Amino acid sequence: MAMTSNKATWIWYPGDYEIWLGNKMNNRRTERGAFFPPFWKSDSHYVTVEFSTEVELAEAEEITIAVEGVFNIKLDGKLQFGQPETFLLPAGHHHLHIKVWNQATPPALFVEGATVKSNSSWKVTFEDKEWIDESGKASDTSATVYMQAGAWNFTREERPSAYTLCRRPEEAVSVEEVAGGRLYDFGRETFGYIVLEGLQGAGEVALYYGESPEEAQDTAYCETLDRIAVAADTVTDLATGVSNPLAERYTLGNSKAFRYLYVTTEGATVAHISMEYEYAPVAYRGSFKCNDEELNRIWKMGAYTMHLTTREFFIDGIKRDRWVWSGDAVQSYLMNYYLFFDSECVKRTTWLLRGKDPVTAHTNTIMDYTFYWFIGIYDYYMYTGDLAFVRQIFPRMQTMMEYVLGRTNQNGMVEGMTGDWVFVDWADGYLDKKGELAIEQVLFCKSLETMALCASLVEDAEAERYYAQLAATLRAQLKPAFWSEAKQALVHNRIEGVQSEAVTRYANMFASFFGYLNPEEQAQIKHSVLLNDAILKITTPYMRFYELEALCALGEQEAVMGEMKAYWGGMLREGATSFWEKYNPEEQGTEHLAMYGRPYGKSLCHAWGASPIYLLGKYYLGVRPTKAGYAEYEVRPTLGGLEWMEGTIPTPQGEIRLRMDRQQLTLTATEGVGWLYLPGSEEPQRIECGQTYTFNLN
């Protein structure tokens, strides 16, 4: 939402702080003691930024000024002496410009007076073009590009560059001696900084982290580790080379994901080991409960998985990669709307994924991830109604789409070129990535539609026409290019104009819930593809998300309930304490831990594992916005085989609470106008906010 309060807050160039903070976060990944930054372009902030506002003061007002960087103040075009902490604004109408330079961290500003306060109503530019002519006259800056300032919720004391997540101490639930070392179990998947107390002697302490006990104890193959050298008066992190004076407590410099920790020592001894759990201080605004305890456990573990992966940004998994990935993030956003409704984290993640111009690669280098990036913005607008953000990000949407349009083939379709990663999914079976993939065109088409919609939101009629025309042209080609009457489905791809024989679930499920198929075709693919076991099975929660969404959208909630209990319940039965990156029920034992050719390569806490959060909120409780920001919304509750369910769906400023069993439905909302579709009815009931409605279902 746009900043509406009249509180002063730190401001910056929109996206710049997010990109800077994101680099810090992405670059905390390590692999067996090696620093492991992303392989795509890491962008940086504009180093010189001008902040400005106009004030109308009844009387003179003293403002206090805090800055991250070197700065100057211009009052009505006149430079002022020095870099003062306070400044007296005279009464009357004035133009205030503050220009800040900072190479290391984003230029940021905090201004506070009785009425003048820095917030997102201030304007910013990275290029003010304020030259003078030979008489000293200032230039015409009407072509200068100003943006509304970026902001979050930082108070004066909370310097943006010093931001950190919260921490709290936690103890292991058990310790046992194993093969000359000690194995600590922290009880469930967790994340934080190991704390070593009472270090003594001279030698090394080695820490091997594991999401499983097998991983922690496999010192040669565990994915992450730390090595500490202890000397008479110093402790040195051997991976980073950073030394600290020896003290009673030594906290590791980098956080790790683990449940188990295996510790060996040589020469040195350590008296006690604990951890500082690190977490984002999000509120659990959404809830779900029902008569099925397994489903309740699934929801709770989904929420915990989301909490672990909701950090400065929505990351993929906490052990590895700890990076922001667009395909993962777009799902985190959707789950987030039914759990934390943390809009700021969606915006931060969207900025970071986009980075700066020029675009030199697809988002995360992955073609499909570029498209999810676009789609995520329209979702964000629908759930939050935050038009100010659409206005800020739209120019970067345009340059991102220019990049895509610069890489289309003679049919106006996208094909993987060298340097493009055509991902789709991790599959246990061959996925052809050559030629025109149906799923990529479907996502591309939806992205073009998103561009047209966002262009209309920012009132750029010319851009709206342009993107709408491109979308319409591509959409008209989808069925001629990919629909096979013989297979009653969209085929997987087309190479040099020839449809392949392969049918996969991907394009069919997206085309179905995007509304690109007519009801008859939807009915066909439900049986020919979605419910057809002969079609390559999906073994990642990532694509199961869309597969089950497609089935829910086709009214198959009961079938999906069975799938959820089988698939996510399957992970529970395997002992999961958070949901996994990939789960193939046909695998056994430590096969579940392996991926990427490495015995513990798989992430056992992966955001995309948490999709029941979203499915239960949107397709069982049945709530979704129909006008931006829940100005209006619909509720289509479906028990899907449950006896009863109850839950809360957060909205931007309020919530919707629902309880339903086979007899009765109770509904309360504190925001927006709802349209409730009782089971079996297409006649909605209007729901006003602030009232409690009870409906008899018999």
Next chain:
Amino acid sequence: MAMTSNKATWIWYPGDYEIWLGNKMNNRRTERGAFFPPFWKSDSHYVTVEFSTEVELAEAEEITIAVEGVFNIKLDGKLQFGQPETFLLPAGHHHLHIKVWNQATPPALFVEGATVKSNSSWKVTFEDKEWIDESGKASDTSATVYMQAGAWNFTREERPSAYTLCRRPEEAVSVEEVAGGRLYDFGRETFGYIVLEGLQGAGEVALYYGESPEEAQDTAYCETLDRIAVAADTVTDLATGVSNPLAERYTLGNSKAFRYLYVTTEGATVAHISMEYEYAPVAYRGSFKCNDEELNRIWKMGAYTMHLTTREFFIDGIKRDRWVWSGDAVQSYLMNYYLFFDSECVKRTTWLLRGKDPVTAHTNTIMDYTFYWFIGIYDYYMYTGDLAFVRQIFPRMQTMMEYVLGRTNQNGMVEGMTGDWVFVDWADGYLDKKGELAIEQVLFCKSLETMALCASLVEDAEAERYYAQLAATLRAQLKPAFWSEAKQALVHNRIEGVQSEAVTRYANMFASFFGYLNPEEQAQIKHSVLLNDAILKITTPYMRFYELEALCALGEQEAVMGEMKAYWGGMLREGATSFWEKYNPEEQGTEHLAMYGRPYGKSLCHAWGASPIYLLGKYYLGVRPTKAGYAEYEVRPTLGGLEWMEGTIPTPQGEIRLRMDRQQLTLTATEGVGWLYLPGSEEPQRIECGQTYTFNLN
């Protein structure tokens, strides 16, 4: 030149260190105690850079590694533990990748082993696209864009981010008590850090700098000043807020340009004031001497002006703006080739002026400055033969030209759009900037020719054809659009297809020495424009540079000698100790100090003031390269009214020495093949290097 030695040196992403250092330098500008950064986009470095090389080792070799940033090492695709200071490379053929992250300063690397050494033969990329598939197989990175690393001459101990110019202490030549303060005279224009010794008491010291005594004493209007607060145990710079413990010596944190310093104190006292002169350690490789002592003084003062403005980069003037400006720089480059031959400073300045993509404005926001930027690169190649640099910069030349081509009108010509500064020159008279200016098209055409030439150098035949075609089309339009038979000249501009009545010198002089006019037209404009006092006079050394070059190119060395003595000699007679930004001989007294509506706005030490350095070297000693890097060169010496002259012209690896009087000419060169045109002859004599030639001129 490309690095050919086998010494290890620090390396970085080409242009990134230069941009970072340039921000530091540009941002040292202050105006009366206010921080004054540029009004164009300040770019930044790629924060994550991968450096790589391939090695072939007969035996294992230990390398030492120094890094500015956090880093990892990958040997043959395998990540190594930690960030070690030494690493053992095994014998055999290996791929070594080192990836560095640094937000605050450019990622930089120094590697040294018996045979493996970091230098510009290493490759760098900001986006390695090294993802893996689900089996752990690495991606195809054949589309990854690698560049040759950027480098200069830093040894292991010289961390690039710690680079500073040299300093030496200097004393004032006189001090006098004036109106309650003290006026220090340092004898001539100078630059550096004021040193206060023996600070005592509690109160303030105010320092007012002046290039003239009037400026220093005018505390309300001098362009730069410092204010220091002295307390019992601290000294505080009131402009920056930076405090230091009180000590015997206090050196100001920022350098200033001045000859005079006016100091007032209140409460505090200061025992002694001196300065630390700051300078670039350049060698005076070029020289000029003749029988005319005034001309010798002009050359020496030109050299001193050049030395003061040759710093980390070639800046405009030392008092104000202390910025890198393209129009100023392109002249500094040319003077530099006849004085210091500091190639690195040309490259640094070129990188900084260009910045990074995307291009959001003309260079320094000025249309003409964009074109000088292109032209400077071809000059650089001709003088140095440094093809490696052309290869590094060519991609940014292309994106810069894309920007220009995206702003042409229906005639393919450039016109100032809002946000474009059409500068041309500071003129004492009206200069129309509307419509199609002839000079802008002439410079644009030369820029397109430069693009075609550089495309051929990097062997991009398609780009060469493209730019050559654009250049030819534009060139064919120049005379139809701007030549007036009635005026026997190119008119100043054309608005909506109609030639204006105005004729100015600008387009005519450039078109003349670019060879865009035929000999008959050249002869016409010499009289109708260049030697015609009715045409608006040029009052900046900046455009006098080209005006006199055009006359020299037309064989008017005797007339130009008179102009040099009148114009630059005029500044000498006004008491100049370095050459000025602007000089109108018709002004009187303190009128010479004013500019931009400010009484001391004018810079009295401006690089573009030093053009005699270039004119004397190129058109009197008569030396210029005809094949890149002085592989071949021509010498066309002309006394231009002098009795004798002698001088040295530096070449990349050597020099050309010449002495001439009316009877005899002696010539020696230590590099290249020369073609000497004796006065009055078009039959050149071949000059081999290493020999001394003497010719009788009677």
